[in-house]
Amino acid sequence: MRVMARSPTTTDVFNAVAEASRRDLLDALGTGEATVGELVDRLGLSQPQVSKHLGVLRAVGLVTARVDGRRRWYRINGPALKPIHDWVRAFERTWIERLDRLDDLLVELQAQEDSP
Amino acid sequence: MTEKTENRHGSATVTLPSDTEVLITRAFDAPAGLVYTAYTTPELVKRWWGFDTSEWLVCEIDLRVGGGWRFVTRDDGVEVAFHGDYKELDEPHRLVSTEVYEGIPDAEENGALDIVTFDEVDGVTTMTILVQFQNKEGRDGMLESGMESGMQIGYDRMEDLLREMQ
Numbered sequence: 001m002r003v004m005a006r007s008p009t010t011t012d013v014f015n016a017v018a019e020a021s022r023r024d025l026l027d028a029l030g031t032g033e034a035t036v037g038e039l040v041d042r043l044g045l046s047q048p049q050v051s052k053h054l055g056v057l058r059a060v061g062l063v064t065a066r067v068d069g070r071r072r073w074y075r076i077n078g079p080a081l082k083p084i085h086d087w088v089r090a091f092e093r094t095w096i097e098r099l100d101r102l103d104d105l106l107v108e109l110q111a112q113e114d115s116p
Numbered sequence: 117m118t119e120k121t122e123n124r125h126g127s128a129t130v131t132l133p134s135d136t137e138v139l140i141t142r143a144f145d146a147p148a149g150l151v152y153t154a155y156t157t158p159e160l161v162k163r164w165w166g167f168d169t170s171e172w173l174v175c176e177i178d179l180r181v182g183g184g185w186r187f188v189t190r191d192d193g194v195e196v197a198f199h200g201d202y203k204e205l206d207e208p209h210r211l212v213s214t215e216v217y218e219g220i221p222d223a224e225e226n227g228a229l230d231i232v233t234f235d236e237v238d239g240v241t242t243m244t245i246l247v248q249f250q251n252k253e254g255r256d257g258m259l260e261s262g263m264e265s266g267m268q269i270g271y272d273r274m275e276d277l278l279r280e281m282q
Contacts, residue, residue, distance in 0.1 A: 012252060018135030084132075087255075091138060092130035099128045099142040099243075101164035105154055106146040 013083050016060045021045060022053045029063065029076040036072070133246070136255055140245040148236035151243055152208035155232065167191055181205055185213065200227070208234050215247070217254075226254035 017023055021043070028034060028042050039050045054074055057063035061080040066073050128142040144151055154160045158175040166172065166189040173195065174188035179202065186199035197218040204212035216227035231246040249255040 012135075014135040014252065014255070018132075088130055088132065088138075092128070095130060095140045095142075095245075096126055096128040097167070098164060099140075100125045101168075102151075102154055103124055103142075103144055105160060105163045106144050106150055109150060109154065109160075110146060 013060050013062060013080060014087075016056050016062055017081075017084065019053070019056075021049065022057055025050070025053055025057065026062065026076055029074060033073045033075045035074070039074070136249040136252065138247045138249075138255075140247070141242065143240055143242045145239065146241055147239065148208040148234040148241045151234050151241045152211070155211070155234075155243075161187070178202075179205065200230070203229075208236075210234070220253070222253070226251060228254055 017026065024043050025039060028039055034042070036047060036050050036054065039045075039054075040047050043050065045053075054063060054065075058065065061077055063074050064077050066075070124143060124145070128140060131139045131141075133139050154164070156177060156179050158177050161177070162172050162175050165175075165187060170189035170191050172189055174186050174197070176187075177183075177185045181202055181204065184199060184201050186197070188195060188197040190196070199216050199218065200214040202211070202213045204210060211230075211232040213230050213232075214227050215230045216223050220226055227250065229248045229250075231248070233244045235242045235244075
């Protein structure tokens with residue numbers, strides 16, 4: 001049973017960064033604050049596309065905005081990436097240890113093959 | 117990358133090709149046939165698949181398409197169980213199986229598909245494991261299978277980004 005109430009693009013950081021254009025936006029914002037116009041110029045996306053993706057990133061807290069006069073400045077909110085960071089780290093540590101043991105085993109098996 | 121080295125410890129990498137996929141990559145100084153054997157033989161799987169402290173309760177492999185596998189270990193008193201079915205077997209190049217972590221609700225529905233490839237070049241075999249979760253519940257469920265924090269993030273540049281921002 002799928003849970004219909006779940007709205008993936010607006011509630012899940014994983015889903016928000018799964019889209020390539022949104023990762024590009026995060027990379028662009030990684031170097032500092034930017035306006036929609038600057039992001040349009042830098043990424044070669046249309047203004048509606050940039051605005052739509054910024055909306056998704058804001059909804060999951062990955063991007064925040066501040067208004068300065070008539071301009072709206074967008075910036076990245078790093079700590080919101082933590083769930084992804086933690087998840088990948090946990091998964092990776094398990095597999096690094098597991099495959100290091102497999103490595104040792106393969107060395108041992110080959111040594112057995114080599115000795116008559 | 118394919119040169120033989122003294123020690124490749126710590127060299128497995130994990131990347132996230134999409135929000136429901138994980139790709140694990142690791143090279144071994146061994147022929148593909150041997151890596152495949154170590155991956156599919158119960159007595160050998162017991163030597164590497166669990167944690168150092170794991171007590172093995174079940175390690176069954178019925179290596180044929182449609183056959184099943186089931187691994188159950190006890191870690192710190194907690195039983196951790198996985199099982200699946202083999203979908204494709206192309207020794208020693210490729211193996212496709214399902215993977216179900218029994219510790220989450222609706223385990224079967226939230227299972228994953230594992231696509232494993234063994235690519236040998238000049239005596240070095242690069243193994244890739246692509247884990248395709250059916251949904252985010254399955255992906256999140258993996259967190260509960262006894263994993264702890266590790267060392268690096270897969271998304272290009274994202275770790276640096278995170279460090280800069282904190």
